[in-house]
Amino acid sequence: MKKNEISRRHFLSTAAVATAGVAVSGFTPTFAQNTTDKPALLGGTSVRANKKWLKWPQWDKKFNPKMNEVMESLTWSRAKNVNQFEKSWAELHGMKHCLTTVNGTNALSAAWMQSDIGPGDEVICSPYTFSASIFGILYKGAMPVFADIDPTTFQIDPAQIRKKITPRTKGILPVHICGYPSDMPAIMKIAREHKLFVVEDACQAHLAEIGGQKVGTFGDAGCLRCQASKTLPVGEGGAILTNNTEYYDRLYSYHNFGYASGSVSGQISAITALILANKIRMAEYQAVIGLCQMERLQELHKLRNENGAYLNEKLKAYPGVSPVQLHKGATAASYYIYGMVYNQDKMDGLPRKRFIEAMNAEGIPVGTGYPNDPLYTQPMLREVFNSEIYKKCYTSKELDFEQYKQRNHCPSLIKTYDSALWIWNGGLMIGSKADMDDVINAVDKIHNNIAKLKQ
Ligand SMILES: Cc1ncc(COP(=O)(O)O)c(C=O)c1O
Numbered sequence: 001m002k003k004n005e006i007s008r009r010h011f012l013s014t015a016a017v018a019t020a021g022v023a024v025s026g027f028t029p030t031f032a033q034n035t036t037d038k039p040a041l042l043g044g045t046s047v048r049a050n051k052k053w054l055k056w057p058q059w060d061k062k063f064n065p066k067m068n069e070v071m072e073s074l075t076w077s078r079a080k081n082v083n084q085f086e087k088s089w090a091e092l093h094g095m096k097h098c099l100t101t102v103n104g105t106n107a108l109s110a111a112w113m114q115s116d117i118g119p120g121d122e123v124i125c126s127p128y129t130f131s132a133s134i135f136g137i138l139y140k141g142a143m144p145v146f147a148d149i150d151p152t153t154f155q156i157d158p159a160q161i162r163k164k165i166t167p168r169t170k171g172i173l174p175v176h177i178c179g180y181p182s183d184m185p186a187i188m189k190i191a192r193e194h195k196l197f198v199v200e201d202a203c204q205a206h207l208a209e210i211g212g213q214k215v216g217t218f219g220d221a222g223c224l225r226c227q228a229s230k231t232l233p234v235g236e237g238g239a240i241l242t243n244n245t246e247y248y249d250r251l252y253s254y255h256n257f258g259y260a261s262g263s264v265s266g267q268i269s270a271i272t273a274l275i276l277a278n279k280i281r282m283a284e285y286q287a288v289i290g291l292c293q294m295e296r297l298q299e300l301h302k303l304r305n306e307n308g309a310y311l312n313e314k315l316k317a318y319p320g321v322s323p324v325q326l327h328k329g330a331t332a333a334s335y336y337i338y339g340m341v342y343n344q345d346k347m348d349g350l351p352r353k354r355f356i357e358a359m360n361a362e363g364i365p366v367g368t369g370y371p372n373d374p375l376y377t378q379p380m381l382r383e384v385f386n387s388e389i390y391k392k393c394y395t396s397k398e399l400d401f402e403q404y405k406q407r408n409h410c411p412s413l414i415k416t417y418d419s420a421l422w423i424w425n426g427g428l429m430i431g432s433k434a435d436m437d438d439v440i441n442a443v444d445k446i447h448n449n450i451a452k453l454k455q
Pocket of ligand 1: 108
């Protein structure tokens with residue numbers, strides 16, 4: 001595999017840096033496993049020997065008739081199932097409008113395309129994400145400005161957002177990364193003070209909540225996605241939530257060739273394009289998969305939160321492996337990913353890479369998360385800055401890529417790239433308590449064998 005062919009998933013699942021272990025204090029193993037055993041990496045028996053994680057996504061055969069009905073109806077383009085999906089999703093979130101799209105990338109792009117953000121404007125973005133989050137900002141000719149994250153929550157830090165505000169700031173892009181909620185009350189306070197447009201990238205965070213309010217409902221728009229690994233898996237799919245009817249009308253028109261929709265009116269013929277648009281409509285078969293998946297969404301969400309809370313509690317005994325914290329006020333995460341922060345010093349010098357290898361050998365699918373490749377250094381931006389439109393709208397100093405990288409450098413992000421641990425396995429997070437105990441057993445076994453693993 002050539003370097004540039006390595007997929008994101010491959011990166012995310014590949015072991016990275018490692019840790020070292022300290023003796024575990026205050027932990028009373030209640031598990032059947034003898035965790036002083038030889039680590040699987042050194043030839044011992046794996047904690048998960050002969051056990052498989054549940055599969056994700058899941059499909060129940062009882063839904064086949066619904067799927068067949070759509071296929072046999074021969075109405076495959078947007079119709080009643082898409083309408084129903086939008087209605088259900090809007091109701092679940094207590095929002096006036098939901099517009100579905102082909103995927104999350106296009107939901108985000110549409111949300112920015114129909115905003116008033118334009119060339120010369122700045123949008124403050126969370127850097128702990130990847131390109132899909134910011135394409136729409138660049139399509140509008142605006143400038144992404146990155147504010148550092150809080151390394152304990154992985155989320156954009158509102159105090160850092162404040163530091164990046166200038167007279168040109170027009171928007172904020174919080175990304176509820178790994179399924180944990182960003183601090184929306186603090187972010188919306190800043191947005192209100194400075195009259196900023198907020199698009200929430202909630203693509204990883206279905207049903208995560210702050211004070212009982214779901215993410216995606218705080219900002220002007222909240223975008224979700226339904227790719228196969230997600231907690232509402234469709235394969236491909238996306239949605240935008242908003243309470244602004246005029247904005248929704250423009251979004252609807254945009255997703256449908258710019259045709260008339262509500263307040264976007266004045267057509268001469270059925271194919272009069274009224275606004276510059278796209279065609280990013282969800283299909284009926286996507287919607288029907290989504291509707292079927294919605295049946296267990298809340299039940300599984302509850303289970304993920306129970307398992308997440310269980311792991312959080314058990315991991316307290318291991319100072320070198322700290323669960324990602326939910327900020328004050330957060331009432332639920334989506335646990336799309338179970339995140340942890342590795343502290344090599346508190347692990348007696350065992351490198352993160354070695355810890356991950358040892359966990360993987362025990363059958364626990366832990367990886368490093370996003371590779372150390374910050375968005376603000378990626379060649380895509382250099383190319384955008386070299387475009388005629390950017391050259392017309394920004395000074396050469398603003399477009400100097402080296403200076404841009406320095407201005408946007410986020411030290412806590414870099415620290416997180418080097419210390420994050422992600423369990424990114426949809427089946428694991430809906431497993432049994434015995435499955436969760438296996439995760440802890442593996443951590444415990446590694447702790448008990450740090451000296452051997454370091455050799
Ligand atoms: C945070 C975030 N934003 C946006 C997207 C894009 O969503 P999609 O793959 O549905 O286009 C993803 C997908 O991985 C994501 O994780």
